Amino acid sequence: MANKKKVIVTGFEPFGEHAVNASWVAVQELDRIGLGEDVDLFVCEVPVEYQAVQTLLPSMWTEHQPRLVVHVGVSGLAKAVTLEQCGHNKGYRRLDNCCFSPESECCIEDGPECISSVLDMDSVCKRVSETASGTKVTVSKDAGRYLCDYTYYTSLFVGNGRAAFIHVPPLGKPYSSEDLGRALQAIITEMLSQLEGGHAPARCNHQGHQ
Template sequence: MVSLQSYYKVVKSFGPFGEHAVNASWVAVQELKKLGLGGEVDLHVSEVPVEYQTVQSLVPSLWKKYHPLLVVHVGVSGMATTVTLEKCGRNHGYKGLDNSSFCPDSQCCIVGGPDCINSVIDMESVCKRVTASGLGVAVSVSKDAGRYLCDFTYYTSLYLSHGRSAFVHVPPLGKPYSGEDLGRALQAIIQEMLELLDQAEEKIHCQQHFH
């Protein structure tokens, strides 16, 4: 097993926007912070304003500061009824104005970057494992994070981390889950993600050893 003690785990969540005066994603992340991820994982959380330019500066600074094993971004979706694991981030199609009434002129995250970047995490596997654990919170997988700040942040993070990022969309509070439910779901999901990463690192190490 690869020790996680020397690594950081960063969880980012978004602040209020639009009709979401209380952002369920930030409430869920606060609950996760209370629960923790076990003694071997150094968990850092931060709240992100719903602004393209802030994301463009903040995401690289987090990677530079913490050198995390994994960054998990959490956002709220008014359309979601399940906790949704996003498989990939998209580079183009950002036309919606942010909280500062700003939108990138290029309407893309990284000029010249690939159209789509997948997470190294197998989201289908995470979904199956968490569902089988009897958590009591429905989990699903999506290929479209919505072409707004969530998607923009996810793509930017995936690009910088070579895929070592994840994005989780949560439904608004009470529709149907409480903040505590969402916190428990995040804990279970992230623990599975770290386990999968650990297994992948171990496999790579073994392959290098035998060559």
């Protein structure tokens, strides 16, 4: 159907102590249950590699022309499903799965310090929490200066803000893959609803940077 909304949702491959990456498990569960008949869902596992992200994301946006791209990552510190409002350009020193980090320590040379999603994550959080999905949802403005933040910033830059990032806790701490899949379904459905309402792109300057 030509009027279907194309949505891309990505998770990450295993890295570090995360021998099983809850983000990709959650995305696979979402792929199983879907986002409804009017959404054309495409899922992808992203390498935990800076250079792979630099190549993969722009081609993904160009090839699929999605309405929205949602990246999902795991955080060992997360106790709730966390909606990230913005991505950051600088501070990437931690080595990836190929023992590489960008020499410039940034995503996009001369890019803005911070880019905010066109989505209002506080509003998404409030609406999803009211549906009593059984999964705690919260909002953050710091995605961690590793591949999660790097991927988010790159996608926001390429997609003019029509991207989102969701951090999930490790499996069983406390949520199952089914819990996380249902939470992603509810959150992304709400994000699409908000997008249909029409929001102007916004630059994030919560740290006073331009």
